Amino acid sequence: MDIIVCVKQVVAGDRVKIDPGTYSLVRSAEFSYINPFDLFALEMAVQLKKEHSGSITAVTMGPKISEEVLWEALALGADRAVLLSDPRFSASDTLATSYVLGMGIRKIGKFDLILCGMRTTDGDTGQVGPQLAEELDLPHISAVEKLDGEKDSFRVDRVSDGFREMIEVSPPVLLTIASKTVVRLPSLNDIQDAFTRCSIEYWNLEDLNADPNKVGRPGSGTWVEGLTPTAQKKSCVFIEGDARQQARMLLSKLLEKNLLS
């Protein structure tokens, strides 16, 4: 079974910096890591490969520092890693991103399954997976927690609004993964192997034979007009008096805020 896993480098929550000109995230290798949902997708791919053999290709779009997440994917069990990188890809919204990923996957060619994280912990749109499926004219199932089956047919469990849906599907198909699988840490041998046996393939706009009007800002259906922080304000109230008075005061405060029903 040949599996493509789309991964993304996300910025640590407390390190998010926004470029004031473009409103896009400023990335730095030091405070970035692989999107946790993509790790679930990758882990699912590794388990599937164990059962059915085949190959795992990790793909990401981003600047050169995004290769960090591809090295991590290689250490965790991917066989091949492709970085779709071109200055013209920057400022892509989810639509343009899906187009670039789609062109990359067309160039990779053969696959049975595309796995994406259900959403990212920075952009948090959850759109790229479904849009990529549309771009490639594939069926897709989102929020998948479990996947069983044979090579030609899968049974997929997805969660939705308090229900668990069981769906039968045949490859090729795109799944976005929500499962909270325990993700293994790569061993030192895995990391060494990734660096000694593997390499990263870099593909730019020309390599993908992509339409420059469909990438970056020109290819985006949406753009960010403005951005204001909505930091939560914390305030600390000291409750005074003896224990009984403090308890009474605490109770009335909690009731006032509807925190006790």
Place this chain on the structure above:
Amino acid sequence: MARQFAKTELAPIAKEIDEEGRFPWEAVEKMGPLNLFGIQAPRPFGGAETDSISYCLVIEEISRVCASMGLMLAVHNGVVVHPISQFGNDAQKAKFLSPLVTGEKIGAFCLTEPNAGSDAMAIESTALSDGDSYVVNANKIFVTNGGVADILIIFTSVEPGNVKKGFSAILVERGTPGFEVGLLENNCGMRANPVSSIILNDCRLPKTNLLGREGEGFKVAMAALDNGRIGIAAQAVGIAQGALDVSLKYAKERIQFRVPLAQHQAIQLMLADMGTMVEAARLLTLNAAHVKDRGGDLSGPSAMAKLFAGRTASKVASMGVQIHGGYGYSKDYPIERYFRDARATEIYEGTNEIQQIVIARELLKRGED
């Protein structure tokens, strides 16, 4: 990986195992599959065979959270697995290296005795030849990992009365008749590491356990220690970084004069010095690792790294206590643990003064140009 492992497996227990003086088997068992017991060991024996820079980064990240476990790994990898890889013959590697590298067995290095430490040649332990065996009598103290070690390198003399000629390294397995683990040390820091004495009482060891040749023990010990110092330097960098981490956190949280401590210039000056020292110690350590990987002469660079990193750990942890004020002196905050742990890095694997002797000797050896 090491950072993640330290965060998820060691951070939640670091305080508790220090207080209880408990060796955390539950976390240690998870280190083997990650190759933490054979970081630089050869691949055929299950090691990861990484370069020394990677080795330092692993030890630093573990020590940043739990110095006791950083010490356990630095000693196991640096002065047990490494010299067996370097000086062991094929049979010894097959027998001793494989279980050490998987973490099935833990290693220890036994040099210090009641009357010999910095002065290694003053050892009084003996190994008398008897047919195919040595009969070893030794009283080794301050053995890191002593309480849990299964495979130990014992430094002894095969020529009683002439240590210079007879100084030799012999491998001993826990459980050999005559082998005894003495009392655990009640140390002020690194309390989750079972440092103990090791006593060998007419312990009969096959001559095939001799590591290197007879009389080569000093060479084995010095090579191991030159290498081990890089690991201890990395451990000290980790402790210093950990002390800086918790001090930064505290300085942002603690309000005095209506603003966080971090907004007071006096605290900023301390933080700036701490950060600069940590970075300098890290670069000296990685430089020594780089020299080792290039095959250069390690003695000077590793002694410099160990001296500076040990001093940095103590100084940074002490400044961290100062930033914490009264709470820094309390067991409720982790900085006191870093403060206690740091101090040992100026003492073991060669005291500061021994490092200075090594550094001066190396400097004076050089030509004038």
